[in-house]
Amino acid sequence: MDTTKKTIIVFSGDLDKLLAAFVIANGAAAMGDDVTMFFTFWGLNALRKDGVTGTGKGKSTVQKMFATMLPKTPSDAGLSRMNMGGVGSRLMKKVMREQNVDSIEQMRQTAIEQEISMIACTMSMDVMGFAKEDLIDGIEYAGVATYLGEADEANVNLFI
Amino acid sequence: MDTTKKTIIVFSGDLDKLLAAFVIANGAAAMGDDVTMFFTFWGLNALRKDGVTGTGKGKSTVQKMFATMLPKTPSDAGLSRMNMGGVGSRLMKKVMREQNVDSIEQMRQTAIEQEISMIACTMSMDVMGFAKEDLIDGIEYAGVATYLGEADEANVNLFI
């Protein structure tokens, strides 16, 4: 077993949980670990291209409804608690700037630069109504079998 | 260490999180892994028998109140985000059918057929007011010591 591999399933799209996921992933990569982030369900929002509405052709009405309701960028995401209609999220982003903590978009860029493997779950994309053109470049597309293969080689596997 | 064992603590009873848990569990079992799902708190709802109200005799008033408020079947469960009084959950089930994704009940049946070990946490049953007759057949009943014994033998352990 490779003791330097880590996997994180990023299920949540909440700002605070995305922050936790990227801090752990980037921290492990900085320490030389091989890291895989597997984005499912709400977590897919963290891979969304700027300004993409996600309501492109080829989608069903229900998929378009889902896409319309999701936050448009990772930083638009709410908090998992005390979001208060977005106030909590804005407060947290303000404190993050005060404390010189990177934004989610900056952390995602660091993840790309550190060659963290970012995989979008294709089944979740179908359910949530995401197409490949809605998501950023440089990511991979795979299903649960790929995740399990990666997890088998890792010594730390988290679900966030 | 047995590298082909996986455990999942199913704490959440949300439709989207149950879906993630069963997809991972059934995927691992299909690949030949030995899988244990340990259902605690809201996750116990995923083991609920159809049509059981959960307000049987021998329960305290508070336990009956909890049982009454819980969704009656796994598919009645809401989403962890954007549930909007059940609208989100209905939308997701509609997309799942459109995309030929199995329902939670079908996935649970697959888990049984694949001989996934499904354990109901007895302490959670006490707190949430579940009796054995409220839950489906073919499951086991145990506490945290059993979970920890299983997790010690597994190479992937998730909390969902």
Added chain:
Amino acid sequence: MDTTKKTIIVFSGDLDKLLAAFVIANGAAAMGDDVTMFFTFWGLNALRKDGVTGTGKGKSTVQKMFATMLPKTPSDAGLSRMNMGGVGSRLMKKVMREQNVDSIEQMRQTAIEQEISMIACTMSMDVMGFAKEDLIDGIEYAGVATYLGEADEANVNLFI
């Protein structure tokens, strides 16, 4: 690899999730395992000193706002589901007493007595506006690198 070490990231401050985290941690410690709990974000509330308002000097306005809104003790925490403005949380605490399940404060005390290593995440403290004097004695302070070092030595790593 030390097969008797466990780590738990306690991200959530919800009563039910704290209960799950402490039951697993105390259970593992009782079985002889070496356990590390790493408290981040809302989970930091579980380490809060009784009666501390968290609005001490040296904090920014936004940090004070966050501190003011957080529950004042672990037992004041809500549920992750069906909290209903605190009713759900009170119901669960009532059932826990009926069923002789320890309170969160009692479980935290047991964790201290069992020498579980409880670490407060310093980056989260900055973002959430916690100072060391807001938190109980006997805990450690560290960042993600310390967590990753502990996780590398553990055979079970959970994110709750």
